[in-house]
Amino acid sequence: MAKELTSIQLKILNFIVERVKVDNLPPTLADIANFFGYKNRATVQQHLSAIEKKGYIKRNAKLSRGIELTFEDKFxxxxxxxxxxxxxxxxxxxxxxxxxxxxxxxxxxxxxxxxxxxxxxxxxxxxxxxxxxxxxxxxxxxxxxxxxxxxxxxxxxxxxxxxxxxxxxxxxxxxxxxxxxxxxxxxxxxxxxxxxxxxxxxxxxxx
Amino acid sequence: MAKELTSIQLKILNFIVERVKVDNLPPTLADIANFFGYKNRATVQQHLSAIEKKGYIKRNAKLSRGIELTFEDKFxxxxxxxxxxxxxxxxxxxxxxxxxxxxxxxxxxxxxxxxxxxxxxxxxxxxxxxxxxxxxxxxxxxxxxxxxxxxxxxxxxxxxxxxxxxxxxxxxxxxxxxxxxxxxxxxxxxxxxxxxxxxxxxxxxxx
DNA sequence: ATGTTTACCATACAAATGTATGGTATTATA
DNA sequence: TATAATACCATACATTTGTATGGTAAACAT
Structure with a gap:
């Protein structure tokens, strides 16, 4: 269930946690792309899919900012x-x-x-x-x-x-x-x- | 600063608080319109403006779900x-x-x-x-x-x-x-x- | 050597989202 | 009585947002 994240995936996950903590609002794909300098959101999407597959987040399809943190620690x-x-x-x-x-x-x-x-x-x-x-x-x-x-x-x-x-x-x-x-x-x-x-x-x- | 809300404004504010609580995600204008049966988002927008003017929320312009709760009681x-x-x-x-x-x-x-x-x-x-x-x-x-x-x-x-x-x-x-x-x-x-x-x-x- | 995973890119598109403008009707308030 | 505030409606528009598809390159495993 809880597979290892790559270092980039971990950075993205940490960014999400940070945003949830300080803004009280999960970021959009564009936010993440912007922060990491990605030129498009597709890259972010692929990272999120990988992170979700490893069980660290849950994505609510089509929902803006629909990134949910699933691991216990974040509560x-x-x-x-x-x-x-x-x-x-x-x-x-x-x-x-x-x-x-x-x-x-x-x-x-x-x-x-x-x-x-x-x-x-x-x-x-x-x-x-x-x-x-x-x-x-x-x-x-x-x-x-x-x-x-x-x-x-x-x-x-x-x-x-x-x-x-x-x-x-x-x-x-x-x-x-x-x-x-x-x-x-x-x-x-x-x-x-x-x-x-x-x-x-x-x-x-x-x- | 903390003017009285009308009963409808209070209901909308409570809905926002509720959503933030259970989804951990402020609603979109469409969410609110949907819940209250409004046929368009403009109505919601006007209510939010009124609520913001009375100091209960802060809106982050152009940001999706950019409703911040500011009023003390809502905490x-x-x-x-x-x-x-x-x-x-x-x-x-x-x-x-x-x-x-x-x-x-x-x-x-x-x-x-x-x-x-x-x-x-x-x-x-x-x-x-x-x-x-x-x-x-x-x-x-x-x-x-x-x-x-x-x-x-x-x-x-x-x-x-x-x-x-x-x-x-x-x-x-x-x-x-x-x-x-x-x-x-x-x-x-x-x-x-x-x-x-x-x-x-x-x-x-x-x- | 070949396939897989990872890590990006570009482009395209439908739907969602916030905003703007203008209108109607009711209810307070001065 | 006139004026403001409230509470809705409709329509329109530019962005934002999530998603889809296809491509390139490097690292790694079989």
Whole structure:
């Protein structure tokens, strides 16, 4: 089923995967021909036929951009993790990703959202654990009750957000802990974004 | 920026989202016209222009299938939840979805995977809680150590899977619990699928 | 030596695709 | 009441797109 691809076929397949990943749109034959400098689409067609025969793609006849990737790996798209969040330590957001997670393709991330990997168990009151990936959207205004990722005195916290008249309160999920009360003008406090979701890959737990 | 869509425009937008979700391919104007019974593509084009003007999509001129979804809400694609899983009760997989979750578009779901909503706290040893959505892939052969969703004596369990010579063992995450040992030919045991991920929406926790 | 696979080329063609223009009727909105 | 926006129609057109056919040349296997 999964025969070996020639080096050119592999390059074309990679190009297709890349396009699907970044444009979210499979290329046309002309796109491929253009990229590789082919003077006509027939060449591309023949390559695609070969790649399909080897089982790496499925072509939907007559459909424009009807190239489907069939191998399992492509359903898990590597996404960059921009930093780690752990209470007690500064939230470190690196310019480059520190890691990539194989996220199952549920859909696309909200634009401009980023992922943070949770380290330590200080967030367990919110049922968030080491290795979990939190999806943070920096463009949402936090409304009361939402979970936010914030920096407080160089420590990162993920807690529920409540805006009071002159203060901001951060509530833990655990009612035994008193809420953190912060003056509205306190300089060392900054909201990073609203936590819109938590994702945990079960593969990580294997072994 | 985000003006209100008319009901027809919303239907068309939803159709586009749906197509992107299931085919992984935005529709052509003809596709849309066909689905809604329009006799020509010009009508669709005018609707798309209106939707674009209101900021929900971006059109790539002259590009086939060049519809990009831009609006924030669309990144949360409603996904059907096929059933509930809770220890002690039978796993009920309904023909119709019992609920829809707004899943952030991280990627696409593995083909044929389905979602189950977790009820009860019997899975808390696996750090899975009420309201969490587990992503189950029924097409993966469970290898040792993977989390599986299974039916045992009409009760649904989510546990780690280990295949022994003549038995199957289901381990809890909590070492204090003894593993469940099942004879390989025991009739009332069936593996539903491998849990490939857990997603928890933080919105659900608000209020 | 002969056939097969691979890797291109050129040309042609029907169908699909996005776009443009102009028209009609209904419903909001000012 | 006048004006805009909405929701369709029809027709037309240039490209784009996938496909088909046939040819050349090199690498490789039998």
């Amino acid at each position: 898990f798209v590597p996404k960059p993790v921009l930093g780690e969040v752990a209470a007690g330590n500064p939230l470190t957001i690196y310019p480059d990703s520190i890691d990539t997670v194989q996220l199952p393709t549920i859909a696309k991330m909200p634009r401009d959202s980023f992922l943070l990997k949770v380290k330590g168990d200080s967030l367990k009151d919110a049922y968030i654990f080491t290795g979990d990936i939190i999806i943070v959207n920096p463009n949402i205004d936090p409304s009361n009750g939402k979970f936010v990722a914030a920096i407080l005195d160089d420590a990162a916290v993920v807690k529920r957000f409540f805006r009071k008249s002159n203060t901001i309160e951060l509530h833990s999920e655990n009612p035994e802990y008193n809420p953190i009360v912060i003056d509205k003008n306190y300089p060392n406090f900054k909201i990073v974004g609203v936590v819109v979701g938590v994702y945990r890959s079960m593969d990580k737990m294997v072994g | 949360f694609v409603p996904k059907p939840v096929l059933g509930e899983v809770a220890a002690g009760n039978p796993l009920t997989i309904y023909p119709d979805s019992i609920d829809t979750v707004q899943l952030p578009t991280i990627a696409k779901m593995p083909r044929d995977s389905f979602l189950l909503k977790v009820k009860g706290d019997s899975l808390k040893d696996a750090y899975i809680f009420t309201g969490d959505i587990i992503i189950v892939n029924p097409n993966i052969d469970p290898s040792n150590g993977k989390f599986v969703a299974a039916i045992l004596d009409d009760a649904a369990v989510v546990k780690r899977f280990f295949r022994k010579s003549n038995t199957i063992e289901l381990h809890s995450e909590n070492p204090e619990y003894n593993p469940i040992v099942i004879d390989k030919n025991y009739p009332n045991f069936k593996i539903v699928g491998v849990v490939v991920g857990v997603y928890r929406s933080m919105d659900k926790m608000v209020g």
